[in-house]
Amino acid sequence: MDPTKQGAELSKLPTQIEDMDGYSIKSRAARILSGLGFQNRQLDMPTHSFSGGWRVRLNLAQALISPSDILLLDEPTNHLDIDAIVWLETWLKRYTGTTILISHDREFIDGVCQRILHIDGKTIRSYSGNYSQFERTRAEVLANEQAVYEKQQRQVQHMESYIRRFRAQATKARQAQSRIKALEKMQLIAPAHVNSQFRFKFFEGQRITDPVIKLEEITAGYENNIVLDELSLSINGGDRIGLLGRNGAGKSTLIKVLANELAPKRGRRTESRHLNIGYFAQHQLEQLDPHRTPLQQIQASFPKEKSQVLRNYLGGFGFHGDHMEQLIGQFSGGEKARLALAVLIFKRPNLLLLDEPTNHLDIEIRHALTLAIQQYEGAIILVSHDRHLLNTVTDQLILINDKQVNTFSGDMSDYIKWTKDQRNNQLTEHPPAETNRIVDSELIGEITHQPEAPGPALSKKEKRQRLAQQREKLKPLSNKIKQLEREMGKLQGECDAINLILSDPPTFETYSTGQIADLNQEYARINRQLLEIEALWYEKSEEFEQCSTQSL
Secondary structure, eight states, X not given: OOHHHHHHHHHHHHHHHHHTTGGGHHHHHHHHHHHTTOOGGGTTSOGGGSOHHHHHHHHHHHHHHXXXXXXXXXXXXXXXXXXXXXXXXXXXXXXXXXXXXXXXXXXXXXXXXXEEEEEETTEEEEEESOHHHHXXXXXXXXXXXXXXXHHHHHHHHHHHHHHHHHHHHOOSOHHHHHHHHHHHHHHHHGGGGTTOSOOOOOOOOOOOOSOSEEEEEEEEEETTEEEEEEEEEEEXXXXXXXXXXXXXXXXXXHHHHHTTSSOXXXXXXXXXXXXXXXXXXXXXXXXXXXXXXXXXXXXXXXXXXXXXXXXXXXXXXXXXXXXXXXXXGGOOHHHHHHHHHHHHHHTOOSEEEEESTTTTOOHHHHHHHHHHHHHOOSEEEEEOSOHHHHHHHOSEEEEEETTEXXXXXXXXXXXXXXXXXXXXXXXXXXXXXXXXXXXXXHHHSSOOOOOSSXXXXXXXXXHHHHHHHHHHHTHHHHHHHHHXXXXXXXXXXXXXHHHHXXXXXXXXXXXXXXXXXXXXXXXXXXXXXXXXXXXXXHHHHHHHHHHHHHHO
C-alpha cells in the first residue's frame, strides 16, 4: 500500500476506536464481570483456572459486552446467585436492542420481558406483558373451559384452605407476611397450571423432639480456609428457613454441616433421635446410575416396595411409558434432578436440606415442587436463587456474610436492596434491615425482637435468665394464643372436610339438594366462627409482640 494512503488509514483508527467505545472496553468489561460476581483479584486470572460454573458466567459476560442488535439468551440465570441475577435484570432493562430469552425463573422473566411466546401443542401463541400477566390471562382462558373447570376449582379451594391455615400460624415477621401475599397470588393463577403433568407431595415423616439439630460455636471450612466462624444455630420442627448470601459465602457449607457431610473444625453438632434428613444437592445427580432406568434406580433404594406403587409414584414426576424404561445416562439435567427429588421424597424425611433444588427444572415442575413444599410439615433449610420459591415456602431468612450467620429481619425485596447497596459501596457492614446474630435455641425461643438501643453486654447465663423471666411473665398470653390456634385448627379441619365433599363431582349425584344446602350452610357457619377466632388471635398476637418489646 502507498505509504501516504497507509498513513491516512492509520490516522482514522483512533476515531473509529472511539466511535466503537473501544477505549472504555477494559472498564466496561470490569463492570460486567463485577456485576456477575467476579472479584477484582480474579479479573486477570487465566480462564482455565475457573470452574465450569464460572466459565458459564464468562461466556455470558462475553455476550453482553459484544455490540449487538439482538441478544439471544438460553437460561442465562443458571449458575448465577441472586445478586448476579438482579444485576443482570437491571442490565437487560437498559439494553437498547431486542432480547429473546429462555428462562425458568419467573421473577427474572417478570423483570425483563414485555412479551411472552408460549409454545403448546406445536403452536406458538403471543401474549403481551410479563410472565405474571401471561399466567393470569391463561388462567382466565382455561377457567372458561368447562372440561377442566371442576379440576380447577378443587385446586383453587385447596390453595385457599392452605393459605388460611398458614395465615393462622404465621408470625408478624415481614418474610412470613410476604409469603402470604405470594401464596394468594399463586391461588389466582392456579388454573394456569391445572394441566401440568407433575403431581406429587411429601410423605409425613416420623415426628421428633426439638431441637431437630443444634449447632454450638461451630467453625467450619476446608483445609486452612475458614468459611463459617463461631456459629450457633438451633433448628426446630416446622422451621422454614431460606439461606441468603453471595456465591462462596458459605451457604452450601452450612448445609453440609447440617447434613453431617462436613465435620466442623471446632464446636459441636447434635441431632434429635430418629432424625431422617432429606438432602438434595447438585452433586447427587452424578450419583445416579447411568445404566439404570428410573424404576431400577428407585427400586435400588426401596427394594421391598411394590413395582406398581413405584411406577405410579414416578408418574407424578413426569416419568411415563417408554420414559420409564429409558436409561438415566440419556437423561437431561432436568430429568435427573426430577428423579433425584423423587428418590429423596420417598424416604419420608423429617428435615429437608435443599441446595439449589430448582436448577435445570422448568416452570411447571418448579410450580409442583413449590406446592409440595408448602404442604410439607417438617423443617426446611433452603438455598436457592429462585426468588419465587424463597418467597412462597420460607418464613425466615438467614444471611451469611463475612463468615458470620445472622437472621435477616426483612423480606426478599429488602435483601435485593441490600445487595444493590453493597454493590454501590453505600453500605459498610450490615444491611439496612436490622440483623441479629443467631444464638442458642434458648435465646431464639418465642421472642425474636431485639432492643434497638444497645445496653450493657450480658453473659449467656444472664440472657437466658432474663428470657426465662420474660417467658414466665407472658405465659398466660402465650397459652391463650396456643388455645386459639388449636380452635382454629379444629375449625379449619371441619371446613376442609366439607370442602372435600363439595368439590367431589359424585356428591351432586348421591346427595339431595337439601343435603347440599345444609352442607353449604354448615360451612358458612363454621367459616364465620373461624373468622371471629382468627381476629381474636391477631389481637392477642399483637398484644404479645408489644409486651415482648416493652419487657425487653
